[in-house]
Amino acid sequence: MTDMPPPALLLEHSPQCLLLVDSGDQRIVHANPATEAMLNYPPGGLQGRLITDIETGLNELFFWEEVAAGEYRPLYSVRSEYLRRDGTILPVERSVRPIHHEERVYLLIASHDISSVLMQEQLCARSAALLSTTLEATVDGLLVTALDGHIEHFNHRFAELWSLSPKLLEGNDQGIRAAIVAQLQNRSEFEHWWRHLLEHPEQEVTHIVRLRDGRVIELASRPQKMNDKPIGRVTSFHDITRIKQHEADLLDARDQAQAANQAKSEFLSHMSHELRTPLNAILGFAHLLRDDASEGNREMIGHILSAGQHLLGLINEVLDLASIEAGRLQIKPEPVDLAVIIQECLMLVRPLASARQITLTPPQLATGQYWASADPKRLKQMLINLLSNAIKYNRPEGSVGLTLVPADTSFWRITVSDTGVGLSREELAQLFQPFSRVGEHQHDIEGSGIGLAFTRKLALLMHGQIGVDSTPGRGSRFWIDLPASAPATPRASQGNSEASAAAQSAKVLYIEDDELSQRVLQSVFAKRRPQFCLLVAGTLGDGLLLLEQAQPDLLLLDLHLPDGQGLPLLQAVRATNAGRTVPIIALSGDADPAQAAAALESGFAGYLTKPLQIDIALQHIDDMLAALRVAGRGEA
Numbered sequence: 001m002t003d004m005p006p007p008a009l010l011l012e013h014s015p016q017c018l019l020l021v022d023s024g025d026q027r028i029v030h031a032n033p034a035t036e037a038m039l040n041y042p043p044g045g046l047q048g049r050l051i052t053d054i055e056t057g058l059n060e061l062f063f064w065e066e067v068a069a070g071e072y073r074p075l076y077s078v079r080s081e082y083l084r085r086d087g088t089i090l091p092v093e094r095s096v097r098p099i100h101h102e103e104r105v106y107l108l109i110a111s112h113d114i115s116s117v118l119m120q121e122q123l124c125a126r127s128a129a130l131l132s133t134t135l136e137a138t139v140d141g142l143l144v145t146a147l148d149g150h151i152e153h154f155n156h157r158f159a160e161l162w163s164l165s166p167k168l169l170e171g172n173d174q175g176i177r178a179a180i181v182a183q184l185q186n187r188s189e190f191e192h193w194w195r196h197l198l199e200h201p202e203q204e205v206t207h208i209v210r211l212r213d214g215r216v217i218e219l220a221s222r223p224q225k226m227n228d229k230p231i232g233r234v235t236s237f238h239d240i241t242r243i244k245q246h247e248a249d250l251l252d253a254r255d256q257a258q259a260a261n262q263a264k265s266e267f268l269s270h271m272s273h274e275l276r277t278p279l280n281a282i283l284g285f286a287h288l289l290r291d292d293a294s295e296g297n298r299e300m301i302g303h304i305l306s307a308g309q310h311l312l313g314l315i316n317e318v319l320d321l322a323s324i325e326a327g328r329l330q331i332k333p334e335p336v337d338l339a340v341i342i343q344e345c346l347m348l349v350r351p352l353a354s355a356r357q358i359t360l361t362p363p364q365l366a367t368g369q370y371w372a373s374a375d376p377k378r379l380k381q382m383l384i385n386l387l388s389n390a391i392k393y394n395r396p397e398g399s400v401g402l403t404l405v406p407a408d409t410s411f412w413r414i415t416v417s418d419t420g421v422g423l424s425r426e427e428l429a430q431l432f433q434p435f436s437r438v439g440e441h442q443h444d445i446e447g448s449g450i451g452l453a454f455t456r457k458l459a460l461l462m463h464g465q466i467g468v469d470s471t472p473g474r475g476s477r478f479w480i481d482l483p484a485s486a487p488a489t490p491r492a493s494q495g496n497s498e499a500s501a502a503a504q505s506a507k508v509l510y511i512e513d514d515e516l517s518q519r520v521l522q523s524v525f526a527k528r529r530p531q532f533c534l535l536v537a538g539t540l541g542d543g544l545l546l547l548e549q550a551q552p553d554l555l556l557l558d559l560h561l562p563d564g565q566g567l568p569l570l571q572a573v574r575a576t577n578a579g580r581t582v583p584i585i586a587l588s589g590d591a592d593p594a595q596a597a598a599a600l601e602s603g604f605a606g607y608l609t610k611p612l613q614i615d616i617a618l619q620h621i622d623d624m625l626a627a628l629r630v631a632g633r634g635e636a
Contacts, residue, residue: 019109021051023067023098029106038113040085051109054082056089063096072098072105079114091118141237147201147230149194151176161217161237185210197221201230208240216244277514277560277589280611283308284520287614288527312611331461332593333373335488338404338412339365341376345383346402349391353400358391361401370404372412373485374462382455382466383414386478389452390418398475407481411464415479423470431468432456455480505531506625509552511543512536512587513561517610521556524614529621540564540572547578554624555579559588559599567602574603583624587612 017035021028031039031046039046039054046054052064057080066073075096082090094111135142141158145151151173159169162180169176181187186209193207204222211217218238223230286308290301346362353360390400398419407413423431432452459466463483470476508525512518518536525534535550537543540563547555555573559566570586573579585606586599596607605624608617 017092017111017113019046019051019111020099021107021109023072023105023107026051026064026067035111038111039082039090045085054084055080056083057081067107072107074098080111082111091115093117138236139238143235143237144224144232145235146232147198149173149198152232158237161239183211183213185212193219197233197235201233215239215241275589277517277610279308279312280589281514281516281520283312283611284517284524284614288520288523308611331375331378331458333375333462335371335485336374336376336379337367337488338370338372338414338482339367341379341383342402342404342414345380345387348384349387352388353391356391356394357397358394359397359399361399363403365404368487370412371485371487372482374464374482375458378458378462379482382458382480383416385452385455386416386480390416390420390476390478393476394418394420406484410484411481412484413479413481415477417475417477419475422472422474422476423468424472428468428470432466505533506554507533507535507550507552508554508556508621509535509537509543509546509550510556511538511540511561512556512558513538514558517558520612524618528614528618538562540569544573544576544579547573547576547582551578552582553628554621555582555584556587556621557584557604559586559590567599570599570603583628585620585624 015034016032017038018032019028019035020030028046028049028051031041033043036043036046052061055061055064059078060080063075075094077093077095079091079093082092084090091114092111093114094109097108097110099106099108135153135155136157138155138157141161142153142155143151143158144153158164162183164176164179168179181190184190190207190209193205197203197205201223204220206221207219209217209219216239218240219235220238221233221235224232224234283305286301286304290298290305293301342363342365346360350360387400387402394400400419401415401417403415403417405413405415456466459480459482465481466479467481468476468478510518510521512521515538518538522534522536525532535546535552537546540561543555543557546552557569557573559569561569564572570584573582573584583605584603585608586604587608587610588595588599589610591609596609599607606620608620
């Protein structure tokens, strides 16, 4: 210690890394313990060494050459590298200050390890490079602004999206913003949005702008934060022109589909009316003729009625299937007792089985134990179709069986089996296709080929399933799975014998343009309700005149007239003095339940479909007139 020059005594206990170098021979006079530890030298291990042994950089060599030439300039915070004892390089930041003592010059070097600093700088540089690459790689334009709207950064895609020239990009913010605004269809809306961003730096906001060239750009702006405080904004610009065009195409396709569906619905309604109206005359006159016919003629008229009913069934199947395809067929599921439904269906097909010498094997089912969720009317259609097919496609003196078992905990399975010729795998693949009648042996069996397709669609609408197992030469098994249901709630009886009794006399106005339909109802009234006075008009205009003149008790109104169609006919009647309160029963060839429900909801007192079932139609008219008489006595 006593050999050290006085300046060295100042270094010994300093926490800084300090070296004292003699400027004359450039040897280290003293290194304090902090420096020795930093460079991995033992105590005193650096003393006497040339400073150039540890300072290896080119700039450091030039510096010490200047010192040898007598130049002693100070250095402040200069980055350098030290060679450690183990041969590794240590980055440091050093400062050099000359010290004059007893006509000698010493250089005091203060340094500190900057390894961690350099590592952080490298990490920051890598992050910045990654961020820059990411910004440039994105398909969206990106704009970074300060809180006051000053543009701080943007990527290449932003400039490309807005067609900004290099010269403009070197200009000020106002020029760039003006170039953007000039391309917009609605400038004021964008300016309002931009002001909102500046006034609400915390908010995340989106906006869509349309450009004058037809493009559509989506803007999404969110705050740029530091320590949870906004310091600026990052706004993305996404070209959604194709998306918007696709959306427009989808909307156009939807509108076209809706228009096509509406046209299909109107076509179904029209065809239903046009097909059923002639059948109304055929079946109506056949019913009237059969009552007065001789025994021989009665059989022939029976054939007319049978053929007419068969034709009506085919029309119903075609229209019902088309209604499902058009989305117009309404299913009304309710709790149904499957035992009751099965018994009714077996009773209906028993004459067909007897005529073909087919044995029916009914299940032994107690009522009130097998409840399912289904539309009872449609379920009967489904079962009758399966039973009829099992009878028609059976072998002579064959048999048809029906079973009801649980499919699982939540479904009932109804199975109809037959002893027919069965179906091959290829025939099974076509079985549920509309208008498909598989099997060469079936060409002589009547049918449209759409019953199974319709049955399958009904099962799906009821949230059920239909399937088939078949073995050629041994027969087939068709099954329907229906969701189980809780029992139906009993309904209180609301019978009214007086209201349901036939009225003694009444005046009925019938507005119908089809002459045969007019003659059918005139003949029915003349024969079975002679106490009724039936007035007939062929157009709405003539009917309204008769309505005012005759003041009828009941109006039967066809919904397809030459001078009016559909539900607006009701409004035309109600607009007259005599038509304000008269009950109106709609008649139509459209058997769609939705159409009937709409008619009743709009104010019609009833809805009858063509061809009229004479007994049902008369009972409906009788009940309506009887109810009017009861209501009239109540008012009196």
